[in-house]
Amino acid sequence: MLVVERHARVYRRTWRGSVISTFANPILYLLAMGLGLGSLVDQGGGSVQLDHDYLTWLAPGLLAAATMMTATGESLYPVMAGMKWNKYYSDALSTPVSTHDLVVGHFGWLTLRVLFTAVVFSGVMVTFGSIGFSRVLLVIPPSVLAGLAFAGPVTAYAARLEKETGLSAVFRFVITPLFLFSGIFFPIEQLPDWMEPIAYATPLWHGVELTRASALGIETALHPAVHIAVMVAFLAVGAAIANRLFHKRLVV
Amino acid sequence: MTEPLVCASNLTKHFGDFVAVDSVDFSVKPGEVFGFLGPNGAGKSSTMKMIGAVSPVTDGALTVFGLDPDQDGPAIRGRLGVVPQDNLLDTELTVFENLFIYGRYFDLPKPVIRDRIDELLDFAQLGERRNDLVEPLSGGMKRRLTIARALINQPDLMLLDEPTTGLDPQARHALWDRLYRLKQQGVTLIITTHYMDEAEQLCDRLVVMDKGKIVAEGSPQELIERYATREVVELRFPIGETPGEDKLDGLAKRIEALPDRTLLYTDNAEQSLLDLNERPLPIESTIVRRATLEDVFLRLTGRTLVD
Ligand SMILES: Nc1ncnc2c1ncn2[C@@H]1O[C@H](COP(=O)(O)OP(=O)(O)OP(=O)(O)O)[C@@H](O)[C@H]1O
Numbered sequence: 001m002l003v004v005e006r007h008a009r010v011y012r013r014t015w016r017g018s019v020i021s022t023f024a025n026p027i028l029y030l031l032a033m034g035l036g037l038g039s040l041v042d043q044g045g046g047s048v049q050l051d052h053d054y055l056t057w058l059a060p061g062l063l064a065a066a067t068m069m070t071a072t073g074e075s076l077y078p079v080m081a082g083m084k085w086n087k088y089y090s091d092a093l094s095t096p097v098s099t100h101d102l103v104v105g106h107f108g109w110l111t112l113r114v115l116f117t118a119v120v121f122s123g124v125m126v127t128f129g130s131i132g133f134s135r136v137l138l139v140i141p142p143s144v145l146a147g148l149a150f151a152g153p154v155t156a157y158a159a160r161l162e163k164e165t166g167l168s169a170v171f172r173f174v175i176t177p178l179f180l181f182s183g184i185f186f187p188i189e190q191l192p193d194w195m196e197p198i199a200y201a202t203p204l205w206h207g208v209e210l211t212r213a214s215a216l217g218i219e220t221a222l223h224p225a226v227h228i229a230v231m232v233a234f235l236a237v238g239a240a241i242a243n244r245l246f247h248k249r250l251v252v
Numbered sequence: 253m254t255e256p257l258v259c260a261s262n263l264t265k266h267f268g269d270f271v272a273v274d275s276v277d278f279s280v281k282p283g284e285v286f287g288f289l290g291p292n293g294a295g296k297s298s299t300m301k302m303i304g305a306v307s308p309v310t311d312g313a314l315t316v317f318g319l320d321p322d323q324d325g326p327a328i329r330g331r332l333g334v335v336p337q338d339n340l341l342d343t344e345l346t347v348f349e350n351l352f353i354y355g356r357y358f359d360l361p362k363p364v365i366r367d368r369i370d371e372l373l374d375f376a377q378l379g380e381r382r383n384d385l386v387e388p389l390s391g392g393m394k395r396r397l398t399i400a401r402a403l404i405n406q407p408d409l410m411l412l413d414e415p416t417t418g419l420d421p422q423a424r425h426a427l428w429d430r431l432y433r434l435k436q437q438g439v440t441l442i443i444t445t446h447y448m449d450e451a452e453q454l455c456d457r458l459v460v461m462d463k464g465k466i467v468a469e470g471s472p473q474e475l476i477e478r479y480a481t482r483e484v485v486e487l488r489f490p491i492g493e494t495p496g497e498d499k500l501d502g503l504a505k506r507i508e509a510l511p512d513r514t515l516l517y518t519d520n521a522e523q524s525l526l527d528l529n530e531r532p533l534p535i536e537s538t539i540v541r542r543a544t545l546e547d548v549f550l551r552l553t554g555r556t557l558v559d
């Protein structure tokens with residue numbers, strides 16, 4: 001947990017840029033997609049099919065995506081920095097701190113960052129009127145879990161990354177496709193049949209389902225326990241592999 | 253007979269197939285200043301990292317404070333002050349924060365750390381840079397900060413890997429003074445250096461390493477007596493006119509031809525000079541000095557002083 005303090009210190013100096021984007025992103029997305037695109041969808045009869053107006057239906061999905069983005073970014077750049085650019089990992093290891101503490105500190109700090117993103121985003125949802133006060137607290141746990149489900153595997157990936165080009169590749173080849181095809185903008189039933197099972201295998205779809213169901217008070221596609229279990233599994237397996245890789249790379 | 257603080261037997265370190273430390277034995281007593289000398293790549297830093305419980309031992313036995321680094325790494329590291337060869341400072345933090353967070357890694361209470369930081373910044377002469385980021389500091393300043401930081405937990409044993417490399421003479425003397433005072437307080441110091449004068453001044457006992465092995469061990473004085481003579485005559489010749497060793501035969505106990513000068517190892521420099529005068533040699537300059545650790549180093553590790 002002492003490692004979390006270090007991350008907080010660094011954040012104290014760099015928070016301005018990241019806080020602005022934490023607020024600006026939900027506002028921009030909800031304006032463009034929820035209100036702009038949403039008015040078309042609603043006129044075209046989309047709200048009948050979705051059972052809600054488009055903004056209300058879309059916003060929880062975007063929330064889950066936002067935590068995914070934060071968690072992914074925070075698992076790539078700081079880990080790469082600790083391993084290669086700044087090397088503060090090796091530095092900390094000359095003290096009683098162990099690689100396990102570094103991993104715990106990383107996930108601990110990341111949870112706080114993801115929680116912050118979720119709180120800000122759902123606050124913006126309230127001002128847009130897409131969710132009421134009574135439900136807003138319910139969407140925070142599933143969306144934070146969605147973020148952490150990404151943090152696990154992405155941290156493991158970053159732990160063994162040698163080249164910087166591998167960082168943007170994650171966004172290009174993993175995050176962007178998931179963002180588009182995980183049921184955020186349209187139900188995955190609209191996808192060709194062969195693509196649906198792919199969505200089941202990714203943590204984002206489970207996160208979107210669970211967050212949306214909590215927001216709208218509707219049933220989830222699968223049993224909620226299944227959604228939770230898939231995301232917890234991604235987090236747990238990813239974190240365990242990351243723990244091994246940290247040790248392997250830093251203790252030589 | 254006190255228990256040794258650090259005890260290594262057949263200590264070995266491999267990196268893949270490469271043998272960096274090859275079955276070395278040594279022990280460090282409490283309160284002593286112990287030195288590792290040796291050319292680049294000899295395995296000094298690798299040995300220091302094993303003692304520091306950050307690099308696992310490949311083979312052999314090692315105890316630090318009577319503990320096994322493999323089992324009790326955090327307990328050992330909690331009592332160490334480590335100055336690694338490359339300054340591993342946290343470049344995303346300021347000078348103050350580097351000291352503060354490092355202290356927190358030792359789980360020290362915040363007020364205690366704050367008090368110590370004031371004193372340490374004073375010692376490192378970095379008080380004015382307190383709130384600056386570490387990155388733009390000069391090399392010597394980073395070195396001073398790294399050394400100051402290693403003292404934050406009031407260690408029982410310090411591992412100093414080339415601590416004075418890159419320091420100006422003033423800072424070097426300030427460090428020597430500090431190390432001397434730490435020794436007075438009973439802190440044990442293990443130090444590597446490429447400066448022979450430093451080793452001679454600071455170390456009670458030292459080992460010379462070469463290619464992963466220990467090739468000699470003793471106090472600076474013992475090593476000089478054993479591997480060098482009392483006095484050394486340094487001769488310089490005009491370029492290209494360095495005479496063959498046969499021309500110098502019989503002048504001294506041992507003759508060492510270096511690229512830029514020739515060294516005559518003798519117990520009686522006066523006599524050697526007299527003998528020298530009788531030979532028609534194109535000598536450019538002559539210096540007589542007492543033998544130093546550098547002569548020992550040259551003899552043991554093969555003539556060239558690599559730095
Ligand atoms: N992490 C590593 N992986 C592979 N080889 C290594 C590693 N660390 C050190 N070595 C090798 O081990 C040998 C000994 O290195 P070491 O750093 O211990 O030498 P040294 O005596 O400290 O030298 P110097 O005076 O240059 O600091 C070198 O040949 C080095 O290349």
Ligand SMILES: [Mg+2]
Binds near residue numbers: 297337
């Ligand atoms: Mg070294």
